[in-house]
Structure formats: C-alpha cells, structure tokens
Amino acid sequence: xxxxxLESWYNKNRRELPFRLFKDPYRIWVSEIMxxxxxxxxxxxxxxxxxxxxxxxxxxxQTSEETLHKMVEGxxxxxxxxxxxxxxxxIVEKHGGKFPNTYDEIRALPGIGKYTAGAILSIAYxxxxxxxxxxxxxxxxxxxxxxxxxxxxxxxxxxxxxxxxLIEKAHPEIYTQAVMELGALVCKPTKPFCAECPLRETCFxxxxxxxxxxPEISKTKAKRILHFVTFILRKDxxxxxxxREENLxxxxxxxxxxxxxxxxxxxxxxERTGVRLSISRHRGIVKHVFSHQTWVMDVxxxxxxxxxxxxxxxxxxxxxxxxPMAVAHKKIVM
Ligand code: SF4
Numbered sequence: 665x666x667x668x669x670l671e672s673w674y675n676k677n678r679r680e681l682p683f684r685l686f687k688d689p690y691r692i693w694v695s696e697i698m699x700x701x702x703x704x705x706x707x708x709x710x711x712x713x714x715x716x717x718x719x720x721x722x723x724x725x726q727t728s729e730e731t732l733h734k735m736v737e738g739x740x741x742x743x744x745x746x747x748x749x750x751x752x753x754x755i756v757e758k759h760g761g762k763f764p765n766t767y768d769e770i771r772a773l774p775g776i777g778k779y780t781a782g783a784i785l786s787i788a789y790x791x792x793x794x795x796x797x798x799x800x801x802x803x804x805x806x807x808x809x810x811x812x813x814x815x816x817x818x819x820x821x822x823x824x825x826x827x828x829x830l831i832e833k834a835h836p837e838i839y840t841q842a843v844m845e846l847g848a849l850v851c852k853p854t855k856p857f858c859a860e861c862p863l864r865e866t867c868f869x870x871x872x873x874x875x876x877x878x879p880e881i882s883k884t885k886a887k888r889i890l891h892f893v894t895f896i897l898r899k900d901x902x903x904x905x906x907x908r909e910e911n912l913x914x915x916x917x918x919x920x921x922x923x924x925x926x927x928x929x930x931x932x933x934x935e936r937t938g939v940r941l942s943i944s945r946h947r948g949i950v951k952h953v954f955s956h957q958t959w960v961m962d963v964x965x966x967x968x969x970x971x972x973x974x975x976x977x978x979x980x981x982x983x984x985x986x987x988p989m990a991v992a993h994k995k996i997v998m
Contacts, residue, residue, distance in 0.1 A: 674842030733988035747775025799847025809868030893930035952992035
C-alpha cells in the first residue's frame with residue numbers, strides 16, 4: 665500500500681474533530697466508545713457535554729450509573745457505558761487514575777475489545793496496533809481485492825493481520841486515523857469518490873471496475889417484530905417505571921410493558937400476578953426500530969387498583985425528569 669500518499673492525504677484533508685485535538689488516551693477512549701454503532705454527527709454534542717462534566721477518568725469513576733446513563737440518554741447501546749464506568753473505576757483503583765499504556769492492561773478493562781485497544785494504542789500512544797473497523801475493512805478489501813464474507817470472523821481476522829503488517833510500516837497514530845478517514849470521506853460504502861482518492865493508482869477494485877463488489881457482506885436476517893402492550897401507569901399519583909436488566913437498553917428505564925398482541929391478553933397476564941388496572945386512555949401505537957428488532961407498542965394510560973407489577977418502582981414527576989429513559993419510551997410523550 666502507498667502508505668506515504670495515504671498519510672499525506674490525511675494530513676491535508678482530515679476533519680477537525682474535537683477528539684483529534686488532544687492525544688489523550690482518556691479522550692480517545694471516550695470517543696471510540698461513543699462512536700461504536702453511532703454516527704459522528706450524533707456523537708459530537710454528547711462528547712462535548714461528557715468531557716465538560718467528566719474531564720478525566722477520575723471524575724468519571726466517581727459518578728453513578730444512573731447519572732452517566734442520563735448523560736448519554738439517546739445514544740443507544742447503553743451496556744457500553746455501564747462497562748465504561750466499571751473500566752474507569754478499575755483505572756483509578758489499579759492504575760492510580762492513569763490510563764494504562766500496554767495492550768494487555770488496556771484489553772483487560774471492561775468493554776475494551778481488540779479494535780478499541782488498537783485505536784487507543786495507535787492514536788494516543790503511537791504504538792503499532794491494528795484497529796479494524798467497518799471503514800478499514802471497506803478500504804482494505806477494495807484496495808487489495810480481498811474476497812470473503814466480512815461477517816465471518818476468519819475473514820476479518822485475515823484483514824486484521826494485513827492491517828497489522830501495514831501499521832508496522834507506518835506512523836501508527838496517522839495511519840489508523842488516515843484509513844478510517846479515507847473510508848468515511850472518500851471510500852464510502854456506495855458511490856466512492858475514487859477520482860479524489862490518493863490510492864486510486866494502485867487500487868485493485870478501481871482497476872477492475874469492481875468497487876461496489878467489495879467488501880462482501882452477507883445479508884442479515886430480517887428484523888424481529890415484537891408486539892407490546894405498554895402502560896403509562898400511576899399509583900397514588902406517582903409513575904411506575906422499570907429498570908431494564910436485559911442487554912438491550914441495560915440500565916435504562918422503561919414504562920412497564922408486556923409482550924402481547926392485545927390489551928386483554930396483557931391485562932389477563934397482569935391479573936395472574938395479582939395486579940389489577942383501570943384503563944383511562946388509549947394513546948395509540950408507537951414504533952421503535954432497533955438494529956435487530958422492531959418494537960410495536962400499543963400504549964395505554966392506566967391506574968393501578970391492586971398489587972404492584974414486578975420489578976417496578978414508583979417515581980414522582982420531578983424524579984422522572986432525572987432518570988435515564990430509553991428513547992423507545994421517551995417517544996411516548998407524557
Ligand atoms: S480508489 Fe476507490 S475503491 Fe479504491 S480505495 Fe480509493 S476510493 Fe476506495
């Protein structure tokens with residue numbers, strides 16, 4: 665690969681993003697976690713707010729999971745932030761608040777996989793460790809003409825080995841960001857701007873007019889559609905909410921809901937657990953699409969007449985404002 669051309673293109677064309685201003689491993693870690701499955705434009709306002717409140721790992725380690733979830737409410741994939749908090753506390757306890765600088769120590773932190781460790785080590789510490797993300801997979805598979813379904817682990821591993829050999833010949837901090845930036849700005853998933861690409865003279869896919877054939881990515885299964893009856897429930901003037909324990913939306917609060925096709929089925933299920941409701945209003949259907957499933961929620965306002973739905977807590981309207989709510993339920997405007 666023409667690494668020098670790529671690096672020099674990056675130095676001239678890179679976007680001025682706030683997480684590129686400092687080579688601080690903490691800031692780079694925060695940005696990498698936020699950017700997982702999330703667009704840069706969405707992340708930017710969260711990133712600025714986050715660093716104002718948590719300027720270092722020490723402040724982050726002292727926060728509560730609830731406060732942290734409220735701060736990132738709307739970003740989705742909340743388990744990453746629960747892990748982030750555990751990792752921050754571990755950095756304070758085991759490393760005296762200083763972000764570690766070896767691969768093994770960084771990988772040992774909760775929620776840090778091979779990609780994130782590679783990104784931190786190469787960008788913050790200029791160490792040659794591969795960071796293979798979707799942009800890098802696209803650029804390398806096109807540039808080198810590497811075939812194979814990139815959903816398969818063995819094919820990603822093969823590309824990761826190639827990326828590792830390339831970064832060892834490059835300036836790690838520049839190389840990692842340069843390939844990612846090329847993927848984001850030029851070598852886009854559809855209609856890449858090959859005419860503006862610093863690698864076009866030696867690019868396999870460009871030479872073979874096969875740019876859109878790479879990378880090979882098999883289709884995912886159709887999204888599951890789940891039907892819920894969702895209740896905005898009140899008891900003694902307070903709202904009932906439930907903290908989510910499952911991986912999807914872990915740590916966020918939701919209104920109580922049951923997987924059911926219609927209201928009667930949900931009410932019967934409640935009755936079986938000793939809970940009786942009085943329905944006051946039908947709010948209608950609210951839909952929320954996740955990456956692997958769609959929730960179709962039939963929403964009702966109701967009062968609890970008897971019992972208490974399992975796992976629910978009572979909150980005042982003021983306390984409700986401070987709790988991190990899942991966006992799927994935030995859409996259900998009070
Ligand atoms: S020439 Fe086109 S396909 Fe090849 S790396 Fe550049 S943008 Fe991607």
